[in-house]
Amino acid sequence: MSSIDIPMPVVDGTLAEKKAPLRIVLYEGETLRVPRRVVHARVITGSAWLTVEGKDIVLCAGEQMDLCRAHGAAIVSAVGGNPLLVQLESAQ
Numbered sequence: 001m002s003s004i005d006i007p008m009p010v011v012d013g014t015l016a017e018k019k020a021p022l023r024i025v026l027y028e029g030e031t032l033r034v035p036r037r038v039v040h041a042r043v044i045t046g047s048a049w050l051t052v053e054g055k056d057i058v059l060c061a062g063e064q065m066d067l068c069r070a071h072g073a074a075i076v077s078a079v080g081g082n083p084l085l086v087q088l089e090s091a092q
Contacts, residue, residue: 021042021087022038022088024088026048026076028078029078030078032076032086033075034074034075035088037090038074039066040066040067041059041065041067041088042087043061043087044085044087045061046061046078047061047079047080048060048078048086049076049077049079050075050076051074054072
């Protein structure tokens with residue numbers, strides 16, 4: 001299993017303000033540690049397994065959730081055999 005840890009988009013050398021959401025494609029077996037500044041996740045295609053503060057949630061295409069988390073990290077991975085396209089939105 002591979003793991004990806006990425007920063008949010010950078011514009012002019014600084015982290016971008018909430019302008020455009022970040023879209024990520026994950027394949028089965030890949031995981032993404034969601035940056036803390038991300039507050040919303042929307043599944044565009046595929047199915048996502050999210051672990052948020054120790055709770056597991058499965059989202060399918062068209063579903064979304066707020067990632068309100070006090071302490072823990074959020075992890076997302078693709079499930080179901082199809083690629084996952086997930087859109088991540090940061091706080092304003």
